[in-house]
Amino acid sequence: MRLAGAAAIAAPTWRVARAQDYPTRPVRILEGLGGGSTPNLVARLIGQWLSEHLGQPFVVESRTGAGGNIATQAVVSAAPDGYTLLTVVTTNAINATLYEKLDFDFIRDIAPVAGVVRLPMVLMVNPSFPAATFGEFIAYAKANPGKVNIASPGIGTPMHVAAELLKLQAGVDLVHIAYRGPAAVWPDLFSGQVQAFIITVSTAIGFIRAGKVRPLAVTVASRSDVLPDVPTIAETLPGFEASAWNGIGAPTGTPAAIIDKLSTNVVAGLADPQLKARINDLGGDTEPMPSAQFKGFIADETKKWAKVVKFSGAKVN
Numbered sequence: 309m310r311l312a313g314a315a316a317i318a319a320p321t322w323r324v325a326r327a328q329d330y331p332t333r334p335v336r337i338l339e340g341l342g343g344g345s346t347p348n349l350v351a352r353l354i355g356q357w358l359s360e361h362l363g364q365p366f367v368v369e370s371r372t373g374a375g376g377n378i379a380t381q382a383v384v385s386a387a388p389d390g391y392t393l394l395t396v397v398t399t400n401a402i403n404a405t406l407y408e409k410l411d412f413d414f415i416r417d418i419a420p421v422a423g424v425v426r427l428p429m430v431l432m433v434n435p436s437f438p439a440a441t442f443g444e445f446i447a448y449a450k451a452n453p454g455k456v457n458i459a460s461p462g463i464g465t466p467m468h469v470a471a472e473l474l475k476l477q478a479g480v481d482l483v484h485i486a487y488r489g490p491a492a493v494w495p496d497l498f499s500g501q502v503q504a505f506i507i508t509v510s511t512a513i514g515f516i517r518a519g520k521v522r523p524l525a526v527t528v529a530s531r532s533d534v535l536p537d538v539p540t541i542a543e544t545l546p547g548f549e550a551s552a553w554n555g556i557g558a559p560t561g562t563p564a565a566i567i568d569k570l571s572t573n574v575v576a577g578l579a580d581p582q583l584k585a586r587i588n589d590l591g592g593d594t595e596p597m598p599s600a601q602f603k604g605f606i607a608d609e610t611k612k613w614a615k616v617v618k619f620s621g622a623k624v625n
Contacts, residue, residue, distance in 0.1 A: 327565030330390055331364040337556070339395035340379030342372045346510065346590055347554040350425050351395045353586055354556065357577040358570070368395075375399050375464050375624070377410065384412040388561030390570070394418060396557040398466040401609040405617040406464045406624050418557040420606055421567055422574035423597030425587055427508045427552040428528040429470055430535065432521040434500045442525040442544055445504070446478050453481035458504040459497060461490045463622050467506045469613050470527050470550035472620040474506075477545050484620075497521060508552055509534050510591020527551060534591070553595060553609075555602055571599040 335358070339351050348370065355366035371379035376399045386392035400414050412418075431442070439445040449456045460468035463486045475482050485502055487493045490511055496502045498520055505512075505521070509532050515521050516535070525541045526532050527550040541548040556574060558567060577583050578596040587594050597605060 327563055327569055330566050330569060331362055333391065334365040334367055335391050335393060337366055337368045337393045337395060338371050338379045338383050339368060339397075340371055340373070340376030340399075341395075341397065342370050346425075346427060346508070346552070346592065347395050347397050349590055350554060350587060350592065351556075353583060354424060354574060354577060357580070357583055358573055361573055361577070362569075366393075375403050375406070377403060377407065380414065380418065381412055383557070383559055384417040386559050388419075388559040388563075390558060390562050390566040392559065393421065393570075394557040395554055396420065396606070397554045398552050398609070398613075399464060401606060402464050402466070402469055402613045402617060404610050405614040406622060408623060415607065415610060417560050419560045419562055419567055420599050420602040421556040421558055422571045422599060423553070423555040423595045423602040423605060424574065424578065425554055425590075425592035426528070426595040427510065427592050428526050428532045428534075429467060429506050429551060430509050430512055430516075430526050430532070430538065431474070431504060431506050431524050431541065432497070432512060432516070433504050433524060434497055434502075435519065435522050436500060437503050437522070439524070440522070442539060442541060445524050446480060446544070449478070449480040449482060454483060456480075456482050456504060457485050457502040458482045458506070459485045459487055459493045459502040460506065461493065462486050462488060464617075464624060466550065466552040467508075468622070469616050469620070470506050472616045472622075473548065473550055474541065474545075476616060476619050477548055508591060513591070555595075555597065567599055 337351050339348050341347050351368045355368050358366040371382050383394040404414050439448050458471045497505050516523050523538045525539050529549045575596040578594045584594050
């Protein structure tokens with residue numbers, strides 16, 4: 309009995325000691341959207357901060373494919389020891405419903421570590437489109453059901469589900485046209501083959517400033533500092549909110565003390581003016597959420613986008 313009692317006391321003590329020493333070797337941060345994507349760049353900034361403050365390299369690795377599911381599966385399958393982390397993105401919440409068959413349950417198998425950034429998106433139209441405001445856009449779409457094409461960079465992207473949420477809440481019949489990435493959309497938007505497009509503000513800002521597209525509304529709850537004169541969709545449709553976001557996760561079973569240590573350091577990093585400025589330069593708003601808060605946020609987003617995906621009828625096998 310004495311031995312059993314000693315073991316019960318020693319186990320938590322050993323876990324805490326291991327967390328205090330963590331990390332003792334390089335840590336991998338897997339991300340599924342590829343080099344040059346905002347989540348990849350943000351992960352590199354966070355990885356650099358953690359490397360400098362925790363004394364070991366935090367190396368970002370891209371595992372692209374299947375809307376981020378390949379990277380997620382790799383992390384789910386990794387040892388829960390804090391040495392393999394995941395860049396958690398909006399598509400993780402969307403994919404839970406979009407994909408009928410996954411070899412993992414994201415909510416069950418990934419432990420949230422910290423929220424990092426939120427990326428506002430903007431609804432734009434071709435300058436020749438007969439609507440100068442968001443209200444006029446909705447009125448035109450209602451008067452012309454099925455005649456307004458709205459593009460996205462692909463099925464299941466945050467931009468796609470934002471368009472579907474708009475259709476659901478505004479009660480309009482827009483025709484979704486899925487492309488392979490945002491670069492393919494621009495020529496068709498400029499020529500008027502598609503009339504509308506939702507994309508991140510950071511991606512669109514150059515074309516907006518050049519007058520090649522007309523911004524009608526941003527999709528987040530508050531107006532963007534970059535586009536202060538552009539209203540939010542919520543100003544017309546109360547409660548509307550859609551954004552791209554990302555954070556950090558770990559395999560479920562990772563010791564709580566290690567998750568707490570990572571969470572504390574990520575949140576501290578996002579308060580650093582230099583790191584915050586570099587993330588802002590990428591078009592993101594820092595969104596520091598410790599583990600428990602980020603867990604609730606992911607659960608809410610997963611429920612929200614499940615409803616929208618089901619409404620859209622979209623599926624990916």
